Amino acid sequence: MEWIILFKKVLIANRGEIAVRIIKACQEMGIKTVAVYSEADENAPHVQLADETVNLGDPTPIESYLNIPKIIKVAQDVGADAVHPGYGFLAENPDFAKSCNDKKMKFIGPSPKVISLMGDKIAAKKIMEKAGVPVIPGYHGVKQDNSSLVEEGKKIGFPLLVKAAAGGGGKGMRIVHSEDVLKDSIESAKRESKSAFGNDTVFLEKYIDKPRHIEFQILADEHGNIIHLFERECSIQRRHQKIIEETPSPVMTPELREKMGKAAIKAAEAVGYSNAGTVEFMVDGNLNFYFMEMNTRLQVEHPITEMTTGVDLAKWQLRIASGMKLTLKQKDLIQRGHAIECRIYAENPSNGFLPSIGTLTKVESPTGPNVRNDTGIYAGMKITPYYDPMLAKLIVSSENREECINKMIWALSRYVVLGVTTNVSFLKKVLSHDEFKKGNITTHFIDNHFKDWMSTKEGLPVEALIALAVYDSMHSKTQEIVRYKESDPHSPWKHVGRWRMGADS
Amino acid sequence: MEWIILFKKVLIANRGEIAVRIIKACQEMGIKTVAVYSEADENAPHVQLADETVNLGDPTPIESYLNIPKIIKVAQDVGADAVHPGYGFLAENPDFAKSCNDKKMKFIGPSPKVISLMGDKIAAKKIMEKAGVPVIPGYHGVKQDNSSLVEEGKKIGFPLLVKAAAGGGGKGMRIVHSEDVLKDSIESAKRESKSAFGNDTVFLEKYIDKPRHIEFQILADEHGNIIHLFERECSIQRRHQKIIEETPSPVMTPELREKMGKAAIKAAEAVGYSNAGTVEFMVDGNLNFYFMEMNTRLQVEHPITEMTTGVDLAKWQLRIASGMKLTLKQKDLIQRGHAIECRIYAENPSNGFLPSIGTLTKVESPTGPNVRNDTGIYAGMKITPYYDPMLAKLIVSSENREECINKMIWALSRYVVLGVTTNVSFLKKVLSHDEFKKGNITTHFIDNHFKDWMSTKEGLPVEALIALAVYDSMHSKTQEIVRYKESDPHSPWKHVGRWRMGADS
Amino acid sequence: MFINYEHENHVYNVSVERRKDQYFVTYDNTEYEVEADEIKPGHLKIKLGDRVIKCVITKGDKDKFVFVEGDVFKVRNIELTGAKKNKKKDEGNLNSPISGKVVNIKVKGGDKVKKGDVLMIIEAMKMEYLIRAPYNGKVKKVNFKEKDQIEIGQNTVEITKNKED
């Protein structure tokens, strides 16, 4: 093994669970850490954990976690020799990467040029097509006026997708089933993209039937060595955002894995990639796969790869950025067992997955063998609309998929987050669904099986009522009363029950 | 995969972390659990977790966790169809196993006959010798009068070991370096063995120089299928009890692993073993190995095997006991990465590792990727002399040994257990020792490198003093006082410092 | 002790009596006799026959959250005085579903709107939320302007419903 001097001090330009994850990796490696935080995050775990902390002020992201000059100045002031961007915020911002590198602080990620290239979905697809990586038929051209786009859309045929060139996470994306709503959808996607990314370029592409979202994790060093760490199946999505990820994919075969893995490495090679990265593919019902995009950062769902390969991706990011060669060889990598991640969101699945806000009154997570909880929350924390409503990630692994599902259901059933509405019950229902258990999943799974799902069709279970009544009785200040013994049928004890608000009981 | 009906309800005849571990395994598999507890453990985690709980009364082990008729009755009353004994207490008691089986409740372990056989260390060695498993030269005969034993001891030569036939965990064991203390040591070992196991039979054997304790994990079903799950290096011991275990062993080679693994399987075969089990070997400086004993139960250190193989041993115990065939094949098992376990004890390493008692005032354990904390403690818990002083097990795994040591040091540095003296600082010191890092360890490691170790040779660090002073100032009821500004050299502020109790300062 | 719990527009009348660690809970003509213990603040262990119900309860400003075997319910204690309260449920919900920023307003006072028309776009947590007309009608008042901060539950737009619908 080659000896490289690691960074001495790394500033983590992020918050929440991913900042916590990175701080811990640094600490294990003997690297000092600097946390930055907005005023809303003063008591957040990433602030408690870090060796140094700097207040960025206003909670609005643009004033804090997205404020490039402010973060660069802080990093210089504390003497950081590298900056880790996490995911989201500035992780895929080439200007930020460049600003770091210009000030002789290593941006932990690929070069700004590569970020820039992969951030432009149209350009990225063109490069991949040239490199021989399969892409979906579509229009990725420069004509961006509505009528040209409508014409190109008609050529591709329906259903088709309108996607923001700068997009990600489902923002600026529309599915169009017929010609008559094409123009409206293009306009709406442009507006959302403009607002989210400051850029309203869109592209069109063929909409794939029974699509699965399967991505490959790669690691590439600065010396041209690239390996892939197998796939992640991320088809379970709502509002085009992943909520359950697993590996291996239930649909994967050794042959397909080899083919897709090679394509992922080819994609990274084509742009001179370094850092951990993810190559996202769409896989259709016949197991044809198409390059979708490449994420030039650590992915939310990286832990399931860590659990099945035993490789610590965050640590490798730090080693690679410090110039070290990949000592892991493709042939030595072992994919073992099965891992699932559930994203715990502050959102209401009974109401269109709308984010919920409030104060967390209780936070308790399950522990056990092969249960990992990546979290950035604490009891007393305010969930605000400023930041992404993802509260935590629960990751479990087992010998096989069936056991892994059972373990996840066990763990979710013991995951206590009170004070805001969360998707925990919903996640359990998805995992318990027969088609999920069979591995029959597509990106439409939630829409197909959980449309208009209500968490509590049955109303309040009697167990909850008993618990509430007991709790209130315990905490009531009134005297204990003597048991009311009469068996009079007109006794008030008989008159209690359930009735609908505003209706006759 | 074959379908077998699993147990419906399992009673766990144990307490602490291992009861918690087993309850969680059962719950994941959909098996109902019954916890038993003594009055001292009313609020213990295993009681909180289980589906049903039964109070066994008096905290004295013999009245509760060791009371066979009481536990059998409880198990029958609740309708358990199986009993899991954990480790310690009744785990290797053939009468208990037989009582369970007689009442048609499956004892989760091997047959009473096998337990009985392996509990008799002399008989066990004879069988192993016959089966071709190497054993240490020694005297395992029936002549138990002191003069015969002294004669046999002289034949073997010094140093030699006196060991209780029924022993385990270092109880009833004496190392004898010369003839003149042989008789005393034999007497003392007999007395301790009598008190601990109700049996004072001892045997003698050659004492091995630079010995390592290396054991192999096995799984054997009731249909004759046996696999081994590689080795555990358990040489780091104090008072003949393990405190740090790791896998793989730093001294292991693929050839030796294959040879020892085969010997372990042979040992299990020789007695018709079923259940998870451990074959303990002593390995000398030239990598010769000798069978020591076989533990017919789940081992304290089983998690490091789980982390490196991905196999859940507790679940396999349950499957095997329910009659299922082992679907794991030797050739499919993969040993990957490195894992270390540290046992957190309520004991004082500066004072001969004497157990410490008291009330836990704070308990907070580190979390992170590949950090597992198997624990049965909680803030407010009383640590009593009734039970073993092991509080918890901290287990971590990483890509390689060096990283694993770093991760363990990181985790121990964040392991907060206050209220009793623990061995946490000591464990850190052992892991940080150069010879440990090089893998140069034997069962004498602690004696050789940490004799008369004191936790605080340097006295109270100034950081602790500052923290204390700040804490007391914060919580003092007196008014804030105005800063005393004068720079008089006779100011009382200058006169504070450290002095020895009872001595002149 | 009589208690009324409101959960998703239903009210549940429960009575509870206590004798030491024993509780008698009556609901819907059934009496449940349970033993209960608060093992940690908010953590209840309730013995109902041979079942053990484990749950966690916390109190927020107005709501209680009850965690029972993996499911969470948001519940409110309410007082019922005299006749049962008749809370008028909105036919079409024009309240903001989320706290966020108003990024686009599509209508102004006096506009005619058709059911499903987008009235306002609110951005929060990096997503867009569309407020649509719940019926055909006429805009009476728009309560916000672009770039305004809007809180969850605030009324976005007031609409007079067409009579013929």
Add this chain to the structure above:
Amino acid sequence: MFINYEHENHVYNVSVERRKDQYFVTYDNTEYEVEADEIKPGHLKIKLGDRVIKCVITKGDKDKFVFVEGDVFKVRNIELTGAKKNKKKDEGNLNSPISGKVVNIKVKGGDKVKKGDVLMIIEAMKMEYLIRAPYNGKVKKVNFKEKDQIEIGQNTVEITKNKED
């Protein structure tokens, strides 16, 4: 505020002054100016220059436990009145090191013992602890009988030390 901390037979004199979140701690002729915050009960975050010291403090019956960067110290606040207290340290420790059960007594009143002789065997937590004579002498009194429960710190056997030693 002056405070005396006792830790393993040493006493540490410290003074501390507070001004809001700022503390001036003086020890051994050095003054430390720190900012400090109790982020959770017992959890302190102390800023000393550009270092952040994280520690956890809890109070037991008599002792405080301080956790600083992975190490734990057991400390007691003591009052010093007039002359410094002169606590007599036992030359040979005949107190029980552990709470447990007396399983064997090797001596009786009047016996002569030699340094290193086993006087009593105490069993606790499945281990045996031997109480040995710290010097040559004569047994004055045995404070326990076999099967007695013994508590940590209780005096096991009283011995009169031989004068010639």
